[in-house]
Structure formats: structure tokens, C-alpha cells
Amino acid sequence: MSERVRVAAVQAEPRWLSLQEGIEQVTGLIAQASRIGAQLVAFPETFVPGYPWWMWLNTKGWGAEFAARYRDASMTREGDEIHAVLEAARAHRIHVVLGFSERAGDQLFMSQALIDQHGLLRAVRRKRELNRLESQVFEPGGGDQPRAYDTELGRIGMLSGSEHLQAVTRQQMYRTGEQIHIASWPGFAIYRGATRGRGHWANASASLLYSVESASFVIAPTAIVDVAGWELDGATGPQTRLLHNPGGLTTIYGPDGHELGAAPSEKRSGLVYADLDFAALGKPRPAYPVSTHLNPEIYRGPAGNQVAARMLRRSF
Template sequence: MPDTANGHCVVAIAQMAPVWLDRRATLSKMAGRIREAGESGVRLLAFGEGVLPGYPFWLEHTDGARFESSLQKGLFSHYVDQAVDIAAGDLGELRAAAREAGVWVMAGCIERDRSRGYSVFASLVTIDDDGEVRNVHRKLMPTHEERLVWSAGDGAGLRTLDFDGFRLGGLNCWENWMPLARSALYSQGEDLHVAVWPGNLHNTETITPFIAREGRSFALSACSLLRREDIPGNAPHADMLRDTLPPVCANGGSCIAGPDGEWIVPPRVDDEVLLIAEIDRARVREERQNFDPFGHYSRPDVLELQVDRRRRSGVVISR
């Protein structure tokens, strides 16, 4: 059993296909992975971007930008209905599983905030081992066709958390290419970074070791799967989507790199799997000897970053 007091910790990635566009069934599947991780001694378990209830793969293949399309309106309506309302308790099953298993969880969720109407966000939710929601980071900028269904987030969730002696943070998908978003986490002492992706090797194989090497941190890239057979029969327009979407929309690519940028767990594709690794905080200290991005190698007299962490609502109501 790893000794977290001495800087050792077991982390894992649950590479899985959601029960696509079905929140309740996907929650149950994720809870099962959390329990499995707990039985394996895992302390932190990461899931892919938007795994709950699923990434909007239909947009690229069904003329998603067509204005006033009844097909697109219907799919969006279902997507919002299956999104996660945290305030309403939709994450209760995950929170209970995390508490019972003694596992921290970082999971990509399509989040609906009722104060913002019927718009949704691609959010990275962090739940601690007491089952408490510790952070909700809404993706700053949806990428390309994602903007047809996801709203732009804000900086409220650009935070790091103390976790078993590490400083834990994370970003959604292409946010990991944003230098200032990464820097916002590095500046808070991040040394364990979780990057969540919808899934595909081409997303993770180059940037994961880069982030690890740049931040001199451990980097986990968590991905999902979606194959034609993963589209459930009760999904809206299921037959049409099976005919229209490619055989494989997401092939995984989950992986873990160390603070030197070398693989601890190389990218894994095509199968549902729990990828487990033991990490040692001493490796961060060793690699920070010659480069510490917001320590001895920074120049705060020359370069300064400002981060606005207010939760934006678009309205200020005065009494």
C-alpha cells in the first residue's frame, strides 16, 4: 500500500464509453468504476471530457450548424435534459461512491446551471474522498463545433487543491493548449495535472508529455471511448446516428507522463480499462531542480498574469 505521507500515491484513469446520452445509466457505470478503483487502492480516479452523459459527436456528422433544423433542436433538447444539475443533486451517486471507496474523482460533465437557463457547459468536476464537490471548472472556450451546444465558461474553477501532499489541478481538452490557462494552475503550485479529453490518440500523444515536462509535474490524460455499438437503442435518432457516425468516434488514448516528460503509462487505445500508476512526489522535486515555472525560473518583475475567478452570470441585481 503506497505511503502517502512519504509522497507516494496511486492514481488511475477510467477509460470507458458512456451509456451515450443517458445520464442515469452513465452515472451507474461510473460509480462501478469508482468502486473498482477503491478496491485497487487508487486515491485519484479521472474520467474523460463530457463522459457524463457523453460528448456531442453528432454535430460533425449531421450538419450540426444548420439553422432552424428540427433534428438539431431535438438532439439539443435531449442533451440539455440529460445534463448534470449539480445543485439539484444529480451527482449524488458519484459522490456516494467516492465517499464509500475513499477515492477522489475528477470527471468531465455536461453541466446545466439553472440560473443560466437552458445553456450547458463542459465542466470538469472534482469530488473529494468525503464525497464533497470541491471544484467545478467550466471550459473557457468550446472548440469549433462544440460552440453549437456548449457555452463559454469562466475563471471561477481555475483552482488547485491539496491532495495527498500534491497540488492537484485540471483542464478540459484544448484548454490544455492555452498557455495562460496552464500558467494559472502552475502559479498555484500545481504538480499533479489532469487533462480530460473526449478521446482519441491524436489528442494526447504529444501534449501529455509536453505538459508534464513544461510544468515539471505528473500529467494524466483521461479519455473516453465511443464506438458504433456504444450508441444505445433508446438514444434519440439511434438508427440514423449508427448509420451516420463513423464506426469509431473516440478510440481512447489515455496515458500518464512523469515530471521528466517520459511515459509512466503509454497511451492506451480501443479498450475499456482502468489504468493505474503509483507516483512519487520526490520526482517533482528532482525535476524542479533546474526548472520551476513559477519558482526560480519565473521573472515576476517582467511577466505577470492576471486571473479573474469571478463566476460570471451576465447580470448584477442591486437591491
């Protein structure tokens, strides 16, 4: 049984408000991750059809210009779009954690789908703790406690964005015995230059803290935000003073908080990947067969560990 698993984290700008283009982008990134030998690829929060940043830019009335389009571009659990993602996971033999806006009847949820390498939808988790602005667009998820899921790669858990700032939610996840944690973020594009307690520094540090407290590997994919992208189709008067692009800080952490891989620039689109050495966890893994692809390009990481990580120099 191999003790190494290669994982990839997406850093890219979503295809804003376009469901079809968004799914094409997702399946393309799944194929790209597979080509570099990744056995798991993780996407940012609500990557399809993009995080609704208009909430931060102007009045609620101004945001209503986007609300109907956002709902139409959101994905269901039963539609052709999710099946396209399942098929891509099956075809490329890769686990996928996809952040998406889930449409269920008249409601929207901030959801994460866990898909295994056989193309089976193992779980859909809905974000429970919404901030005040997110509550204008989405409904909170159900009352079930967070859990981790047994897979051929180990126990995988997942939370969305600001849930990592909730102490009770974190403690619930720590008790699940997860070995790989997906910390999906929408991008760190607000409050740049503000106090650390509200700015991107605090949010980005939450993933690092999570790896130390949970003693698990943390994969933290982050979207890129193009401020100009919200000057859409004649929408009136966006006030972008709070939003500063691009905000991509995708990182992969080891269980003691050392950095296994990080995007070289917050502007660069592509995949960050790393080889996870489960011997570092100090706890047993499930007895599942796992295949691995060793990376010929090795560098010595900040903690002196030899890790494999690089950014693919390709824009999507």
C-alpha cells in the first residue's frame, strides 16, 4: 500500500454566471490534474458559477440585477452538468471536490460535492454557517454535524470559506478523524489593506491554523477575482472600493503547518499540486489500495521536507 497521494488545488477565475462554460472549465481542469498524476483535485468555493461578489459592491437593489442570472447559472444535483463532472472523474480516475452554487427548487445553497474516482457522487455538503451578505443569496445547510468520508485515498473532510473561522464547526470536524481536509475559499479580494482581523490575512491564515490544530493535510483552493469581470452587460454603477483583484492564494499544507505547495502569484491561473506523505500523520490509514505517480521534479520545502509542488503555467 502506497503512503503517498498526489493532490491538486485549483487557482483560476470562474466563468462568471455561465453554467455551461463553467462545467467545461471544470472538466478541463479535471483532465489537467489527471495528466500530472493527481488522484484528487479540489475547487474553490462556489466555483460554478462563481462567488456572488456583487453582494460586497453596492446596494441590495443593485445586486438584484444579477440574482436571476445567478440562479439560472446554478447547478442541480440531477442535471446534465453534474453528470458531466461525474463522467470526467470516472474517465480520468480521479477524486474531485467541487464547490458550486446548488439550486434546489427556489433555494440556493453553497455546496461542495465529493466525487470518487469511479464517478460516484459520494456526498454533497451544504454550507451551514453563512455570513450576513451570503444569507441574502443562499440558504444555510441542514443541521447535521460535519463529517469525513472514507475513500481510497483516506478520510476526506471539507468545509467552505468562512466556516473555517467558526471554532465550534472546526472542533466538530477535528473529531471526525479526517486525514485530508478541503478548505474551499472564494478568493481573498476584499478588505485589502484593512485591519488584519477583517482582511485577507486572517482568512488565509485560517487554513494554516486548521492544518496545525487538526494534524491533517489541508488543501486550500482559491479563486481569482477580476474586478473588471463584474462590470457586466450594462449593470449600473458597481462600487468596487471593497473589492481588489485578484486574490488568489491557493496553498497546500502539511499536518504540522508547513507549506507543501503554493501558487507563485495571486494572479496566476492553474493548478498547485503536492505529494502527501501519510507517514507524517502518525495515525493509521484505511486499508485501501492506492496508486501513485512520483514527481520527477523535487524541491526542498521550508521545513526541510522533500515535497513535490509546482504551478502549471497555463491560463484557462
